[in-house]
Each structure stands twice: as structure tokens, then as C-alpha cells.
Amino acid sequence: MIGIASGKGGVGKTTVAINIAYALGEIGRKTLAIDVDIALPNLDLYTGLEKPMITLLDLLNNTSDYKHAIYRMTDNLDLLPCGSSLHAMQEMDINNLKEVVEEVSNAYEYVILDIAAGLSKFTIVPITLSQEVCLVVNPEPASIQDAQKVIAVTKFAGSHLCGVVVNRCRKKQHEKDAEARLGVPVLGCIREDKEIRRSIEEKTPIVVWKPGSAASKSFNSIVRKICGEYTSQNQNFRGKLIGRGL
Numbered sequence: 001m002i003g004i005a006s007g008k009g010g011v012g013k014t015t016v017a018i019n020i021a022y023a024l025g026e027i028g029r030k031t032l033a034i035d036v037d038i039a040l041p042n043l044d045l046y047t048g049l050e051k052p053m054i055t056l057l058d059l060l061n062n063t064s065d066y067k068h069a070i071y072r073m074t075d076n077l078d079l080l081p082c083g084s085s086l087h088a089m090q091e092m093d094i095n096n097l098k099e100v101v102e103e104v105s106n107a108y109e110y111v112i113l114d115i116a117a118g119l120s121k122f123t124i125v126p127i128t129l130s131q132e133v134c135l136v137v138n139p140e141p142a143s144i145q146d147a148q149k150v151i152a153v154t155k156f157a158g159s160h161l162c163g164v165v166v167n168r169c170r171k172k173q174h175e176k177d178a179e180a181r182l183g184v185p186v187l188g189c190i191r192e193d194k195e196i197r198r199s200i201e202e203k204t205p206i207v208v209w210k211p212g213s214a215a216s217k218s219f220n221s222i223v224r225k226i227c228g229e230y231t232s233q234n235q236n237f238r239g240k241l242i243g244r245g246l
């Protein structure tokens, strides 16, 4: 279970989450991407999954079976979208997320959580559930400063920080600065790239739309690192929950 998180909003979490999820699927890893950005979900939009009927909100509200909320995207990638009903959002209890995620995760090798920005309970609950947390930052000082708080929360939650993705990077120095200021290894840098914006318009993640592009190569390299890291942790999500007596 890998949570994709950031302090500041709009830094590229959904872009990174969906490309990592598709790239994992492409190398044959059974993967589920879950949109846990409850207030501002986007995963459905970024993948062309138009107006899904049954979503995470239904599962959090106990009004549907999880099998109806999971959508097959590719042979090895499923998606659990969030849904955008304000009424359902008001009704739901984020504390049910642990039970839902535990139930839906069983059939997968990797579960990618697209987590909201900020530091509310909507962020902290999924960070706590994540075995690994991958931070996304932009080179801007505000993004790095806000990420420092997420690092503190992640450590407090007992989750492991697998690294940081520096998105919209424009020079090598940005990678060095982020690593020095955050004290977390850089998993990879994604260049500022207008093709990424176009891939969103195309509703097709860039790793699928332009597999040979520099951005796709960077995402694939990040995924190889994540796979190595995850395997070496030798611990599954259930193990983490049991380990905490949950």
C-alpha cells in the first residue's frame, strides 16, 4: 500500500499516482488505484472513467458492495474512484476507510492511494494506512516547506517514507535541493512537460499514451525503485495492521 501525498495542492499527486499505477500494471503487477482525495477527486477524470455509478463514497457509507465500485482499466490495473456527491461526502465517516481498504486490497500486489493535500483527517487517516508514503513536491520553496510537515506526520503515523518525486523539475539542482532540504531520497524527477497536460486532456496517462517519452521513462524508473524498496520491506499491509494491534 503506497500513499501518494503532498503538503501543497496541485503539485502533481494525481498525475504521479495514476502513472505509477499504470506502470505497475504494465509490468504485470496486480494493482489497485484508490482515489482517497475525498473532497477533490480526479482519478476518474484522468483515466477517462466517466461518471462512475458506484464509488468509494458508497463503500464508506456502507450502501454498496465493494465489487461494484472497482473498475477494470487494464489487464492488471483496477480503479476505485471516489465519487463526487456532496451529500454522500457529508454522510460518510473517514474512519471507515481502514475497513474498506482492508477489504478491497486483498487481491492486489500493490495498492496506490491518491491522497488529498493538506493536513486534515482526510490526509492523516490514509497516510496512517499506507505502508509506504511517496511524497510529491515541486521545486518551489512553499511546496518543500509544506512537505516537511507531511514528513513529520508520516513519521508520527509509523508509516515508511519511500522517497520523494520532484515534479515539474526544470534543472538538476532542483533534485539536489529537494533531497537536501527534506532529507528523503529522491525516487525520481519529472520534468515540466506540456505533454503531461495533454495526456490529461486525452484522459490517458502518459506512460500509456507516450511510452517512449522522457516522462514515461522517469515514471518507469520510479516504479522499478518502488518495487525494489517494497519487496525489501518484506511486510504486507495486513502485517502492518496486525503489528499495530488494529
Ligand SMILES: Nc1ncnc2c1ncn2[C@@H]1O[C@H](COP(=O)(O)OP(=O)(O)O)[C@@H](O)[C@H]1O
Residues within 6 Å of the ligand: 006, 008, 009, 010, 011, 012, 013, 014, 015, 016, 042, 167, 168, 169, 190, 191, 192, 193, 194, 196, 197, 198, 200
Ligand atoms: N510534470 C508536469 N509538467 C507539466 N504539467 C504538469 C506536470 N505534472 C502535473 N502537471 C499539471 O499540473 C496540474 C495539477 O496536477 P495534479 O496531478 O492534478 O495535481 P494534484 O493531484 O497534486 O492536485 C494538472 O493540470 C497537470 O496537468
Ligand SMILES: [Mg+2]
Residues within 6 Å of the ligand: 013, 014, 015, 037, 042
Ligand atoms: Mg489530485
